[in-house]
Amino acid sequence: MRMTPRCPRLALILSAFALLFTATAFTQDKPDRPPWAQKSKSGANNGSAPSTAPTGEPGKIVQPTPPSTPDDSQDPSKQRGRIQVTVNLVNVLVSVLDEHNRPAPDLPRDAFQLFEEGVQQEINIFEPETSQPLDIALMIDASLSAHKEISFEQEAAAHFIRQVLRPSDRLSVFSFDESVSQRASFSDNVPALQEAVRKIPDGAGTSIYDAVLLGSRALAQRGDDRRRVIILVTDAGETTSRTDFDSARKAAVRANALIYTIVVRPVKNESGRNTAGEHALETMTDTTGGAMFYPDSAQELPAIFDRIDRELRTQYRLAYYPNPRGPANTYRSIVVTVTPSTYKVRHRKSYLTGPQ
Secondary structure: OOOOOOOHHHHHHHHHHHHHHHHHHHHHHHOOOOHHHHOOOOOOOOOOOOOOOOOOOOOOOOOOOOOOOOOOOOOHHHEEEEEHHOOOOOEEEEEEEOOOOOOOOOOOOEEEEEEEOOOOOOHHHHHEOOOOOOOEEEEEOOOOOOOHHHHHHHHHHHHHHHHHOOOOEEEEEEEEEEEEEEEEEEEEEEHHHHHHHOOOOOOOOOOOHHHHHHHHHHHOOOOOEEEEEEEEEEEEOOOOOOOOHHHHHHHHHHHHHEEEEEEOOOOOOOHHHOHHHHHHHHHHEEEEHHHEEEEOOHHHHHHHHHHHHHHHHOOOEEEEEEOOOOOOOOOOEEEEEEEOOOEEEEEOOOOOOOOO
């Protein structure tokens, strides 16, 4: 009978321990808890970049570049300092061609007029034959229908790599079919880059929009003080992209990437091929200020690559501080004119404003 008064007290203590154990197990293991409340598991992802894109992401990159964050590869304080200095400055690369489609060098500053949303802007920086280094994403369609010409196309691209790269420039080789693969990281190692081009395997499907989107993202991680260029060699037969045209175009605009597109057409007659991909590429290329090329045969590729190289070396760089400044995270239209009006002018048509 002496033990009877202690039994309720003991029962209460045991009940408290049982509740505590149940709550701990629920907090750590219940799958619908938020990530910070989950029990850590051995072998879980430690934050390293996967070799394939997550579900819902377009394509994949065999050698993925780091995630698109501003502080991954650079000191955060240095990156913040750079952004504070350049956040309002808008750079516009301008290609000027004469009546024979040849680059027009040595034009003076007062030959250019620049407008944002119809309002003329003061050109604060004028740099003829800009010395800004190049970052080039060379993207080769691995599913070209005219496979009998693929070796010639690869050799033309290898020649271009040797010709275009200067000591401060960097180039990366990508291939795309149903996915997007990075065959060589950004570098100036010409032999390694040429070997990567020559070893691109055949594929199936054509993911043009994925290629533009992922190429733009890779370039966006490069320095702000460099020119970003995408060169696409494709048959333009879009078939397997997971992303869409508008997302790809916006990614190129955000990255300030200049697109040059070489369309190798296995069928020359428009009635005998799907031209939707060509029209989409024309729009994206025009939006970024690049150029489209339609060689009649692969033998014309060396001349086209030479023309792209000459144009990149004779571009004008205009930079201005927008007045008035547009609202944050909005697209602003740009128009550049040159006097006399007989010149042809190409430049990006818009840019995305940053945070206020």
